[in-house]
Amino acid sequence: xxxxxxxxxxxxxxxxxxxxxxxxxxxxxxxxxxxxxxxxxxxxxxxxxxxxxxxxxxxxxxxxxxxxxxxxxxxxxxxxxxxxxxxxxxxxxxxxxxxxxxxxxxxxxxxxxxxxxxxxxxxxxxxxxxxxxxxxxxxxxxxxxxxxxxxxxxxxxxxxxxxxxxxxxxxxxxxxxxxxxxxxxxxxxxxxxxxxxxxxxxxxxxxxxxxxxxxxxxxxxxxxxxxxxxxxxxxxxxxxxxxxxxxxxxxxxxxxxxxxxxxxxxxxxxxxxxxxxxxxxxxxxxxxxxxxxxxxxxxxxxxxxxxxxxxxxxxxxxxxxxxxxxxxxxxxxxxxxxxxxxxxxxxxxxxxxxxxxxxxxxxxxx
Numbered sequence: 001x002x003x004x005x006x007x008x009x010x011x012x013x014x015x016x017x018x019x020x021x022x023x024x025x026x027x028x029x030x031x032x033x034x035x036x037x038x039x040x041x042x043x044x045x046x047x048x049x050x051x052x053x054x055x056x057x058x059x060x061x062x063x064x065x066x067x068x069x070x071x072x073x074x075x076x077x078x079x080x081x082x083x084x085x086x087x088x089x090x091x092x093x094x095x096x097x098x099x100x101x102x103x104x105x106x107x108x109x110x111x112x113x114x115x116x117x118x119x120x121x122x123x124x125x126x127x128x129x130x131x132x133x134x135x136x137x138x139x140x141x142x143x144x145x146x147x148x149x150x151x152x153x154x155x156x157x158x159x160x161x162x163x164x165x166x167x168x169x170x171x172x173x174x175x176x177x178x179x180x181x182x183x184x185x186x187x188x189x190x191x192x193x194x195x196x197x198x199x200x201x202x203x204x205x206x207x208x209x210x211x212x213x214x215x216x217x218x219x220x221x222x223x224x225x226x227x228x229x230x231x232x233x234x235x236x237x238x239x240x241x242x243x244x245x246x247x248x249x250x251x252x253x254x255x256x257x258x259x260x261x262x263x264x265x266x267x268x269x270x271x272x273x274x275x276x277x278x279x280x281x282x283x284x285x286x287x288x289x290x291x292x293x294x295x296x297x298x299x300x301x302x303x304x305x306x307x308x309x310x311x312x313x314x315x316x317x318x319x320x321x322x323x324x325x326x327x328x329x330x331x332x333x334x335x336x337x338x339x340x341x342x343x344x345x346x347x348x349x350x351x352x353x354x355x356x357x358x359x360x361x362x363x364x365x366x
Contacts, residue, residue: 028102118165123280221240
């Protein structure tokens with residue numbers, strides 16, 4: 001690390017003019033994050049305040065400081081921004097005698113922002129039973145030791161409840177969940193995604209016990225036979241595998257990944273998961289429950305409808321499909337007709353969505 005004296009001797013031109021200004025006695029910084037939106041915003045933790053003070057003085061020596069301005073950390077945290085909260089005297093510059101303080105957010109534990117519980121999820125009884133082992137682990141991570149369930153894979157068609165079960169697990173255990181979509185990890189620059197993966201797991205360890213939920217895993221973990229693997233995607237996968245392997249021994253962290261296409265996952269990724277939990281499409285009885293449960297909150301009256309018949313006609317539909325493509329579509333058509341929701345509205349919605357489900361027997365729609 002270069003010395004402050006060396007920094008002073010190298011100051012020239014406009015920089016020299018800044019240094020001649022009044023040196024700040026005190027500056028309070030607040031971590032502000034990266035200028036480009038990422039999957040999550042991690043805040044650096046200052047382990048040694050004296051070391052950071054020297055680091056800050058050397059990097060920003062001569063920089064003009066005023067409330068609200070930003071200082072960009074281009075060395076330790078590339079392009080990471082700190083905002084000046086308070087500086088004394090006002091409009092002074094960073095100097096060799098400046099005392100630097102950084103606001104640190106309090107660690108948030110047991111803060112759950114979801115409102116879904118296992119009892120709210122229709123069907124998927126096998127999946128809910130299997131995640132009980134994860135529930136017990138999160139309740140008492142120390143008791144499991146090396147037998148802890150660290151990596152779980154949810155697979156099944158879109159809309160079958162994979163994310164809902166993960167949220168319910170977070171709620172039932174009172175454990176925070178950090179959720180990220182794999183597509184958001186693929187950045188413009190090589191190395192950005194791998195850095196985000198590492199920071200994600202570091203943040204989870206600070207909040208442990210904690211759940212990391214990675215959605216759309218197939219976006220980055222496709223079998224090499226199905227894609228020309230880009231360099232940045234390869235780095236992301238390697239970073240993820242390193243974290244999942246437990247080389248860093250992150251205690252109290254459980255990774256749950258979800259995919260709609262388990263058959264195309266790369267074997268090296270799939271082998272890291274100790275448990276694969278399948279999510280199936282609802283049967284006729286479950287479809288009826290889903291229709292009745294969601295229809296109860298629909299804002300337009302339903303007149304003369306036979307939801308049992310609609311449940312019979314929607315084989316191959318997921319729970320999300322029943323809500324988005326049947327009930328919501330029927331609601332919108334009823335609003336356009338300025339009328340109550342009728343059986344015709346529901347049947348028209350089913351017919352409109354039928355083309356997406358070639359696997360369902362035609363007689364189911366007759």
